[in-house]
Amino acid sequence: LIRFFQGNKNCQWSEEWLENVPIDHFSFHDNRVFRLRYLISTEHFVSNGPIFFYTGNEGNVELFAQNTGLMWDLAPEFNAAIIFAEHRFYGKSQPFGNESYATIRNLGYLSSEQALGDFATLIYHLKNKRLLVAQNSSVIAFGGSYGGMLAAWMRIKYPHLVEGSIASSAPVFWFIDMSRSVPQDAYNRIVKRSFLSSGCIEKNILDGWIALKNLSLTTTGRAYLNGLFHLDKKSHLKISTDWIMLKEYLEDIFESMAMVNYPYPTNYLAELPGWPVKVACQFFNSNKSKNDEELAQSMYGIMNLYYNYTGQKKTFCIKPDVCNDSAYGALGDPFGWPWQSCTEMVMQQCSSGPPNDFFIKNCPFSLKGQELYCINTFGKLGYTKALMRPHWSILNYGNRYPTATNIVFSNGYLDPWSAGGWSLKSRVMGSLISIIIKDGAHHYDLRGKHQLDTNSVKDARRLFFQHYLTMLLVLLEILIAGRMVTSDNVRKIGIFPPTPIITRNSSDNLWMTTKLNAIMESMNYEWNVKWYQSMPIDHFTYRNNEFFSLKYLANYSYFLCDGPLFFYAGNEGDIEAFAQNTGIMWDLAPRFHAAIVFAEHRYYGNSKPYGKRSYMDVLRLGYLNDIQVLADFAQLITFLKTDQEELGFCPPGTEIPVIVFGGSYGGMLAAWLRMKYPHIVDGAWASSAPLRNFYGTGINPESVSNVTTTNYVTNGCDWKVFSEGFVAIQKLSKTEEGRMKLNQIFRSKPGFEMKNFDDFTSLYSYIYSAVFYMAVIDYPYPTNFLTPLPGFPVKVQYNLLFYIIAYACQYATKAGINDEELAEQLYNVINVYYNYTGQLTDHCFTSNCTILSPFQNNDEVIAWNWQCCTSMTMQNCDRSGENDFFLNTCDNPDGLINISIKYCTELFKDIGYSSNFYKLHDTMIRYGMIYNATSNTIFSNGNLDPWSASGVYENSPGITNAMRNGVYIFYMSDAAHHLDLRTPNTCDPPSVTYERFQVTNIIKCWVYKNCTELPTSNPLPDNTGWHAPDNCQFIKHGYPWGYMEPKVYSYPIFTQ
Template identity: 25%
Template sequence: MIKTKQQDQQADSKTGQQDRLTVIMPVLLVLKLLLSSCLFLTFVVPNVNSNGTPLFSIAGRLFLGGLLHNDDHVAFKAKPEDTSKYEKYFTQKLDHFKKNSATFQQRFFVNAQYSTNNSIYFLLVEGDNVASSSRVSNLDYPHMISAKDAGATVYNLEHRFYGSSQPFKTMSAKNMTFLTSQQALEDISNFIRTQNQLSGDKNPKWILFGGGYGGSLVVWHRQKYPGLSTGVISSGATVIASGDYYAFQLNVENSYKEADKNCFNGINNAINRLKQLVQYEEGRDILNKKLNLQPPFSSKSLPKYRDLQNFFHNIAVLLQIPVQNNKVNAGVFATEVGIDNICKIFNSTAIENLDKVAQMAKFVITQLNGTYTGVSNSYHDTVAYLKNETFDVNQSRAATRAWFWQNCNEFGYFTSTDNSGLAFGSTIPNNFFINLCVDVFGHHHGIMNVLKVVKNTQDSYGREKKFNQTNAVITRGSVDPWKSLGVESVSDKTAIAYLVNGGAHCAEFQPPKSDDSYGVKMARNLIKTRITRWLSARTKKTMEKVAELKERTQKNFSKRREIVNWDAKIEWNITLPEESALLSAPPGKDRPILADFIGQTSANRHLKRQKEENAFAAKSAGVKPFYFLGYVLQDLDHFNSSNNLAKKWRQLFVSNNAHKKKDGPIFLMWARQFGASVYALEHRYYGYSTPFTNLTVQNLTYLTSEQALGDIAVFIKAINKEHNKTEAEQKWILFGGAYAGSLVAWFRLKYPELSTGAVASSAPVQAKTDFFEYLFVVQNSTKNFGGKTCAKNVHEFFAWDKAA
């Protein structure tokens, strides 16, 4: 059953208002960064006061102190939408594994604006995130562009216990026993089945999207219920539960090291300085003042061990945020908060190590928060915040407590520094997170419970980083610290596990920007291509596009000028004249070595020419030559008889009948496998096929691709006549590469009756006056295949703005 939010909340409105009045709101920014559902980096804003701010990360949720809201900081923001226009509620089972009648209202958003009634549905599966109308309405997002192209209805399903999808009024540990990924997978299945029943579609095609934890859900769902979806798109998914994910910090450190080794060393020296100062009273006083710790370390007593762990964890979080979200096109991460920004601070020689940490903390928190009141420094405040069981109006605390519950009772994902290459060492051990589980949820949630639940999760979803189903694109960023828990291989060719070179956490799910890495752009293209392939050409939208393309093509080529004279004679067994001195001469004064490369698309002319007899002749004694040279007598102008004035010119062709079979096809290249005759036709004005003895501008006016297509058409007709075959009887297959590939493609469109098919390779079919993209490909290829050092050296060589 689906009903509106108003009907569901009327009875509890008074009680809910009283509950919300009792909520304590610290200065807190709940920043869903690390493993949160990263489809759209979403920010929840609490109220602000002057107290200290917990700064904490729970496998994906960071608390900073601040002022960010929902999609306000996503670039290319759409116009504000009326949430009620898309918001609906679905009656969901509370427990899918026991027979009972308990239900709750699960929120979802839906937009059928672009639907063409073709039974195509896009479902964005939320993880530890609050669902939003922007997920189904903002056309800046790649999935919305694909939805519009495919004519799909778009859904965004909120995860149980997150956002407004609350089964209970409080977030007690007892109530949250129903918060598991297994229940969430059943929620998805029940939702899809119900929508199918309501629509009455006999062949619905569902494409599931998910990022972060949501990405894990769609991967697991595809493997468990492949019959309910056509395919899945997953980004940044962590599919392996891990009680101690120390690789997270290692990946963070490696990203800094790969970006700038001096920066890495600077960070290392700064952390060493912190470790020195925290050991004695005067040093802690310096930390209190320099970092504006809230609350400060006490000068009267030694800090507790957990307070020290909490302090170093908060510093680590400030270094982790820019890496995981490096250049992700969402708010400040697009340009302001990334690895380069942090390295500018730690590469500075003007300030000492502690000042670098202070500047880094102020920079990151200010960018994310809008203001800076210091670095939070209270383990007690964090525990108190997480122990609060009330449901808060802005939904941040409930979502944070829910996600921490799943960490302590399903996944682990605890980001310790026990194996850190930096000076953090063991300052943030794994038991820091396990102790937090105990302090928040009780002594039953200690180390033995964590080991048990992580093993259970691994038993359920597997321990291999391999996807064993069809139709999936599963991406993970090379810069994303969560990449080590992601899918690395697949068992079926219809699925792809793709490492996004230069990509951070879910970067390809964000709106495109001009300086996105090549890997991010490739990932978006891969996703788009695979979705199109899965949905195939059977959809109404696709059929309309095909019809439109066909109509446009026919319109363009229906304007073709008719060939005046189809009667061309063939001269067989001709002898080639000697090459001119200029043609056969090595590069020099009269033949500059680079001149041949100007605007050149074909590789053949770059290669060293060989004598014709070496290329074609059969030298063995007594062996009959397998090739024949010939001319076809062509008109200079196929479309205007007055220009010809009996002007004929000879066009060279080569014929090879060595593999010919009776009634076999005719190829303009390969032949052996198909028992075909082969012809190679030289282009007018190239090689020996020259209508004039000189290449004046006036003479070159007859050198056009349109005339070349006419040459091919007349040649085919002439050969058919030689063999007494009609066009219907003779099967011609045309081959061409580069510009020749363009010709055979255009020929197939312009003269479809004269060929059975065409094979074109590397054909530039679009005319362009400024093909600047060519050097982009050269540049990216240099980077990808030659390495960063090669690309850097090439860049420095061509840095014209620098002094020689």
């Protein structure tokens, strides 16, 4: 237990460690873990009380705990726990111990994104394990300087974990992409302002630089300077240019003293008196003429004040490559921040000299100059300029925060870093608040109460208090709504495999398969195949400088500069199939003057980072996951909007709205892309997205199977044909005679017949896949999305007035017959799925014929299985009994999770898979299942779709609040998997047509700025009395599809 004094308070904390923190949160090529240190105080914490969470900076975490008294002052009033989390690679949180800074292969894991991942993991641990009864605790992030940036970004990237942030002195916009609003010489301009307002005379400082240069020209002068400044022998000035070392050393002092210009004595970066800048100005406030020696003495005066206010230091070392002396030495880890400034935190800073500042001019800032510094500093570790990504921070975190809420950005007028803050003026924009403290230095407001505090900082802290109360009231409303959600009243969902994969040839995880001809002529869409050739393989670490080519399909024939970009977030398959089956984008594009882009998902189709070697081992395959592909899409969209050969030809200042479409897993990506990159994506249509199909959401894992079964039984199938039929084929599989009968019934491919009982699992999986996917794509007209099928393939022929073709359920209406006849009925059902065109003469389903199956692309099978074995660890099982007609897998004594891990380990054992790659809570931590911070997203599901069981609905946590911010929920009768994204058709049920009509008007409002009020959604028809017509035809450009178009706003007139 460590104690320290904060004002008159005796504060204390315990040092604890979070074990098994992943080295890499964003890929699965490295299974190593490390220990993250944090300081904790629960002295005032009560059940479900708030958690005050400090997002650690670039230094030892104790330093921030001792200098962030505001948290300690507020904790008793709010019964809060206090956490100070240490930033990886700083303090004691060294992932590789003494080797952490040895090579870029280690140091490359030092980044803000990885640190945020650490903090998110720690918050999840605190709320669910470490603290007693904290599941409903609100988390408020605090941070100053770089820690303030992290606090703001925690709220922006993880709003489901952090209810609000106090981001003090956070230069969130100090990046080269923001150079117009943050001039490169802004920092030193404010340094000058602070010193001159404290009584310094600018000419004396400028003359001081000249004096140092003059004295360094001679041996006598250099000897004088060596003695005057008490320089350590190893940093003596020996040649005339050595004065530059002394100049830079002194510049750091001016710059850092302006940061810590507090009204009372402190020891944050150095032991200093109150208002140290004013004290320092005693050396520069004389109007008396001085010679070079006297001017040099003034320079020594400020150095001695900063480094030796206590009088204990005897010598000073100014040579950076041999000395530890630094204006920022108190932070420790001297190479941590330089590394970050050489990778992601590339901040433009330089001195323009008079009249901007009183330093020697070294502007303009250049990336080449920064690259040279970085290579000189880290080249011996393997650094190359390819590791510098100067545009990434703004691309990743944003140059604006359109959806951010509950963040207080505070800046001090005296603080040089204030130039890069969210706002240079006090202002309120929604629940984003900017506070400018007129006599405040660097994160002065985060310090504890002091008798010498200025009135402006007291006012700022009062505003913090008021804003925090507002956050608590919002959270209370969310929690009350959240308690209403139970697993019984949440609807069902689906797209991926509903059961654990049993054999290598199982198609459960595959849903992009067939290359057979369509039953119904499809619309012909045209596109250009393009490649983005410089996509980073790893967006989130700085150790892999490899790039790959990402494929995308583009059609700009409808685009005008007043229009949006319609962007499809590619799923687990060839992108052409999604382009051909997402007709709504093509249908609406001319009306919106929209550009159309379909982006392929990495590791699928032709976008394989390592070509044929992409699946060879975890070192390559490990970069396949959802968060990396979201970064791909964000980078691609930014490129498309700015490149002259794409959409960048529009006049300067043109804002091109981006609407992301996605179905199934693509729908999940569309929603997550809006959540993670709202500064890039203006809205998302997430159709049939099973976003809640994960552990810990309250969704029953057997829900998908229940919806599948309900679909069949409702449409005339006999439940017992399936439930008893599966038992029958299991029984037949146990004997040689029975297997012979099954081979005959299921037309087993010669040479690949069932030979033992183990082959039952292959046959069962083969049947299961057909039954499940036929329910998924139970469309009202013939399609060939996964395989050629008739319209409504699940339905039975009730009578010729309703349905012309007899489909699957006509083969499953008679239970109570013998085992062979039950097996025959099951065969007839699945033959609709696998062989509706009649081209197959036999079926191949045993494990040794995977490659021979015409319905599988083995690459996609491997890739999707990999995702299911890493971050997409979805929960699905079959309950049997009253829930569904499948065999029971929910009650396996080994447990579903253990079975999945065992399967994954066996499947990928040859390429280096480790069981700790199976991330059970990754999606929960990364994206959350509380949607109060979500905006401009359409969640649509159909009642026929098994995956609808785990979609997002009105009763999902936080949705009530989110619906005020452009979130819409549509639940369509008689609709299967993302039917609403397909080309409009005369056979579409009224519910789908009216949903599309409403969605189109919502997108209008997202796209056109003259829409000042979001449309309200209306209930969809239940299709009572509706029947699909006999002749189904596509409808081209049919909006408003018989409904009355709203007149609230109109399309802009644009001439190009």
